[in-house]
Amino acid sequence: MEQSIIKQNYLIFIVGATAIGKTALAIELAKYFGSEIVSCDSRQFFKEMTIGTAVPSPEEQAQIKHHFIQNKSIHKHYNVGDYEKEVLPLLDHLFQQKNVQIVVGGSGLYVDAIAKGFDDFPEVSQSVKDEIDKIYNDKGMEGLQQILSESDPEYFRFLKENNPQTLVNPQRMKRFTAVCKAAGKPYSSFLNQEKNQRNFTSVFIGLEAPREIMYERINHRVDVMMKNGLLNEVAGLKEYQHLNALQTVGYRELFDYFDGRISLDQATEEIKKNTRRFAKRQVTWFKRNESTKWFSYNEPLQNIIAHIRATIYE
Numbered sequence: 001m002e003q004s005i006i007k008q009n010y011l012i013f014i015v016g017a018t019a020i021g022k023t024a025l026a027i028e029l030a031k032y033f034g035s036e037i038v039s040c041d042s043r044q045f046f047k048e049m050t051i052g053t054a055v056p057s058p059e060e061q062a063q064i065k066h067h068f069i070q071n072k073s074i075h076k077h078y079n080v081g082d083y084e085k086e087v088l089p090l091l092d093h094l095f096q097q098k099n100v101q102i103v104v105g106g107s108g109l110y111v112d113a114i115a116k117g118f119d120d121f122p123e124v125s126q127s128v129k130d131e132i133d134k135i136y137n138d139k140g141m142e143g144l145q146q147i148l149s150e151s152d153p154e155y156f157r158f159l160k161e162n163n164p165q166t167l168v169n170p171q172r173m174k175r176f177t178a179v180c181k182a183a184g185k186p187y188s189s190f191l192n193q194e195k196n197q198r199n200f201t202s203v204f205i206g207l208e209a210p211r212e213i214m215y216e217r218i219n220h221r222v223d224v225m226m227k228n229g230l231l232n233e234v235a236g237l238k239e240y241q242h243l244n245a246l247q248t249v250g251y252r253e254l255f256d257y258f259d260g261r262i263s264l265d266q267a268t269e270e271i272k273k274n275t276r277r278f279a280k281r282q283v284t285w286f287k288r289n290e291s292t293k294w295f296s297y298n299e300p301l302q303n304i305i306a307h308i309r310a311t312i313y314e
Helices: 022-033 058-063 080-097 108-115 126-151 153-162 164-168 170-183 211-227 230-235 252-258 264-287 301-312
Strands: 010-016 037-039 100-104 201-208 293-296
Touching: 010 022, 010 108, 010 264, 010 301, 022 037, 022 058, 022 100, 022 201, 022 301, 037 080, 080 100, 080 108, 108 264, 126 153, 126 164, 126 170, 153 164, 153 264, 164 170, 201 301, 211 230, 211 264, 230 252, 252 264, 293 301
Parallel strands: 010 100, 010 201, 037 100, 201 293
Antiparallel strands: none
């Protein structure tokens, strides 16, 4: 455990693609610095989802106290704004105990929520929300996509190339289009504003691997999930498949299997393929942050600790 005195607060973010080894590294760093772990993996918040979200095992959680692991229900609406409001007071409390804390997860938007905060968007009236709801009910996702492509073509193009799942997420697309309608300006014009001040310095550590190794790790993880009972977990959630929390890789594909649209083998292969695509988007997102120090997934722990020490004691 780290014994030296650190005079200011440092928040160490462990980021990277799914199945790359973030949890294991976070636990070792938390042991070294005597800190706790805050998850920013939006899939791991939900108590009904265990196997398909690869939550830290009971043995891993017993080693270090984890926060925001299976602390919400899929039946409760929960978004990144709610998360920001809850996580900052928690960090304030943790920093009173130790000046170095650990955040780990692959949800880029949630990482940004902690590190930078959100942009200041205009209020959206109920009448605009109702208008957007009507368009969605009448024309579906295509109606919302058309509005965004016309109101904010640059942002629409960015999402299409870098985060296409967002374009079929009703909740987020309603938000984008409602802001465009309410403000009469592109949604992206409200992005990258001066962010809220934080009482900590962020240190970003990224884990990476050659693509073939990353894909091999993903494929192996999916096989292990299936062996550990993912099919039964999803079967128990089938009646709730319409909920937003379950519109995610590993669950959608098996819902398709239960609905008779594809075979179990096809569903398993789809999970692997869609997880690989998801990992690629994660890497693209995190590589945008030039302050991230990237290490190989099998980098010796002492090298990563040495880098962090050099950063926080400089």
